[in-house]
Amino acid sequence: MTNFYVVATPIGNLGDISQRALNVLREVDLVLAEDTRTTKNLLNHFGIEKPIVSYHQHSKISKINEILAMLRNGQNLALVSDAGTPGISDPGGQLVEAIVRELGDLVKIEPIPGPSAITAIASVCGFPMDRFLFLGFPPAKNKRKKFFEEVIASKYPVILYESCHRILKTLGELKEVCSFPERKERTSFQIVVGRELTKKFETIYRGTLNEVAKEIENDKVGGNIKGEFVVAIDKK
Incomplete structure (x- = not known):
C-alpha cells in the first residue's frame, strides 16, 4: 500500500523534531513542502537529501492532480508545512481531503505528530x-x-x-x-x-x-x- 505521511516539523527549535519524523523524511520518495527553501534548510540540517515539490495555498488543482498521480504510481510522500503540524490553518487539509476522496483505501494516510x-x-x-x-x-x-x-x-x-x-x-x-x-x-x-x-x-x-x-x-x-x-x- 502507498503511504502518505502528514509530518509535523519544529515551530522554531530544531531540537523539537521527533526521531520518527526524521525516519519518515529519510524513507519517503518525495517531500511536499509549503516553502521549498524552508524545508530544504531543515532537511540539510539533518543530512537528508530528498526531492522537494512545492504545495501551498496558491497551488492549483493541477498540482493536486499531479500529487494524486504520484500516489497512484506507488510513490510514498511526506507533507510538511513551514512550521508545526500541516493541515491546521494551512493548505494541507485540502490535499488530504482530495486524497481521501479520490484514492480512498488505496493510500494509507498516516499522521506523524509533533510540535504545534x-x-x-x-x-x-x-x-x-x-x-x-x-x-x-x-x-x-x-x-x-x-x-x-x-x-x-x-x-x-x-x-x-x-x-x-x-x-x-x-x-x-x-x-x-x-x-x-x-x-x-x-x-x-x-x-x-x-x-x-x-x-x-x-x-x-x-x-x-x-x-x-x-x-x-x-x-x-x-x-x-x-x-x-x-x-x-x-x-x-
Missing part, C-alpha cells in the same frame, strides 16, 4: 484547557468584526494565530468589540500571547487586553515584534 503552536500556548497559558476553541487566523479584511464577536461569545478559552504585522490591530479591534454600546454584558478578558515560541527570543505576554497590547507596543518601538504570534483568550 496551539498545544504549546495551551500548555503554558494557565487557563482551564480541557475544552477550548481554535479559530486560526482572523480574516485579513472582511468579516473581522464577526470573527471577534465569535471570540468574545465563546464559552471556552479561544486560541488564534496572528502575524507580527497585524497583532496590534487585532488586539485593538478585539478591545473595540468588547466595548460596543450594544453589549449589555461587560466581561473582562485575560490574554496570553506567545511570540517566537521555542526560539531564542521567545516571549510570553500575560494580562488584560490593554496591558498586553501596551507591552507589545513597547516592544515594537524597540523593533522586537518579528515572527508569528499565537493568542489565548479567556473570560475572567
Whole structure:
C-alpha cells in the first residue's frame, strides 16, 4: 500500500523534531513542502537529501492532480508545512481531503505528530484547557468584526494565530468589540500571547487586553515584534 505521511516539523527549535519524523523524511520518495527553501534548510540540517515539490495555498488543482498521480504510481510522500503540524490553518487539509476522496483505501494516510503552536500556548497559558476553541487566523479584511464577536461569545478559552504585522490591530479591534454600546454584558478578558515560541527570543505576554497590547507596543518601538504570534483568550 502507498503511504502518505502528514509530518509535523519544529515551530522554531530544531531540537523539537521527533526521531520518527526524521525516519519518515529519510524513507519517503518525495517531500511536499509549503516553502521549498524552508524545508530544504531543515532537511540539510539533518543530512537528508530528498526531492522537494512545492504545495501551498496558491497551488492549483493541477498540482493536486499531479500529487494524486504520484500516489497512484506507488510513490510514498511526506507533507510538511513551514512550521508545526500541516493541515491546521494551512493548505494541507485540502490535499488530504482530495486524497481521501479520490484514492480512498488505496493510500494509507498516516499522521506523524509533533510540535504545534496551539498545544504549546495551551500548555503554558494557565487557563482551564480541557475544552477550548481554535479559530486560526482572523480574516485579513472582511468579516473581522464577526470573527471577534465569535471570540468574545465563546464559552471556552479561544486560541488564534496572528502575524507580527497585524497583532496590534487585532488586539485593538478585539478591545473595540468588547466595548460596543450594544453589549449589555461587560466581561473582562485575560490574554496570553506567545511570540517566537521555542526560539531564542521567545516571549510570553500575560494580562488584560490593554496591558498586553501596551507591552507589545513597547516592544515594537524597540523593533522586537518579528515572527508569528499565537493568542489565548479567556473570560475572567
